[in-house]
Amino acid sequence: MLAWKKRKGQYGLVKTDCPIPKIKDTEVLVKVLATGICGTDFGIYKGYREVADGLTPGHEFIGEIVELGKDVAGYQVGDLVVPSIIQKCGTCPACIDGFEAQCENLREIGIHIDGSFAEYTAVPAVTLHKVGKDMDLKTGASIEPVAVAYSAVKKAEQFIPGKDVLIYGPGAIGLYTAQIAKIAGAGTILLAGTGADIERLALAKENYGVETINIEAEDIEAKMRDCFKHGKADLIFEATGVAQIIGDMLSKLRPHGELILVGVYHDSSEVNFLYAGRGELTIKGTFCYTLSEFESAIKLVEMGKINFDGIVDTIELENLDEGFEKTMSKQSIKIVAYHQ
Structure with a gap:
């Protein structure tokens, strides 16, 4: 599959051909339908945000579930989903107090684990939120920044x-x-x-x-x-x-x-x-959001309360590097990449 990866010491991302990821029991395999470029991704792209060598960035996306881990409940193949970036531990003092984004053991999609700048991504099921089948892909990939x-x-x-x-x-x-x-x-x-x-x-x-x-x-x-x-x-x-x-x-x-x-x-x-x-x-x-705030943002978007006109431009995933350059030069406000 096509995936964009970060290589240590190199500017930008490298387009690669790699195997479709294998999922763990608590994960789902998602076919990425559309993915947005975030400000955090620019830090990775330019090299001042340190990540593991070979990481696939990207965390703003909408996709379709194509495989379920054996311990995953509440989802089925074919569901359309968007992720929150946060994977909390659930047991540290911050999590117990309801401050998921300040989790002491926080793991973030596209930063600590492979993300959505690829055709497929393995995602912890606890991060996912279902959306309607009629959700516009450009809109769905924009829910996370909302x-x-x-x-x-x-x-x-x-x-x-x-x-x-x-x-x-x-x-x-x-x-x-x-x-x-x-x-x-x-x-x-x-x-x-x-x-x-x-x-x-x-x-x-x-x-x-x-x-x-x-x-x-x-x-x-x-x-x-x-x-x-x-x-x-x-x-x-x-x-x-x-x-x-x-x-x-x-x-x-x-x-x-x-x-x-x-x-x-x-x-x-x-x-x-x-x-x-x-x-x-x-x-x-303020940093990220709680899971309940993410659900509230989905509702705002589904109710048509957020106007995306003029904000989001689209490109092909294979041209993702062009999307970074267009945004950094302020030719675009927000880029969402599709894979055909």
Whole structure:
């Protein structure tokens, strides 16, 4: 079968021909119908996210079950499924407290075990969620990042109704966060990007009814005074993954405001906590989602609440490397690869 693998010391991924994986008793064999490229995959592609030599990355996908391990119950051959990336141990203190994403023995599809950049993948059955047979493949492969955005917004659900929201980063996660924040009852939503994001900002303004700003060409302080009731944000979602800008965000919050860190950070940053202390601000991290949040994200998608128009472009799996380059050059927001 076709599979894209990471080789130690090499940039990018290598296209290989390898055997269809054999499944364990608690796994299912899934035929991958469509798979998305995630920001985490870029770290693996570029080499700054360390993984085992020969790993097949990829964790955003929809597929059809073609074989069941002997200990698997609740599924049958032919079921259409999407996975959550998280394989929890279920016994550590974090798992017992319901914090699956902080499991002390966490294993992630496409990071610790082979993932979906292949024709077939062996998946732990506990990670799977069934979806309807009529699920659009491009949509199904996009559920996982929607779940990430859903979890981020849920962390502020008691705070968000009627509040003014600033979102940094009009990538897929930022665009989904904007939509879900609107569903949650946010007041004015301001989406911030750079000159390289002009088309993405225009898409968000037209399709989601949010305000937008190119921070390289406009004064964000003036824009907030124009857009927000109190001239500053009640809530900020940081969805760029650029650690160096976090400190500057604290000054954009009202007293008692919240900053939620949605991005994945590979660098450190100096932060002056003067604003945080004096303003009695709350800073929260968010990582992945719980399994119940993933189910809620599926329901949002199945109800047609998330608009994917203009976000997702498609390619053939055999051209996956082109998809990485298109996304990194900002020709595409999100790439989903099919295998025919």
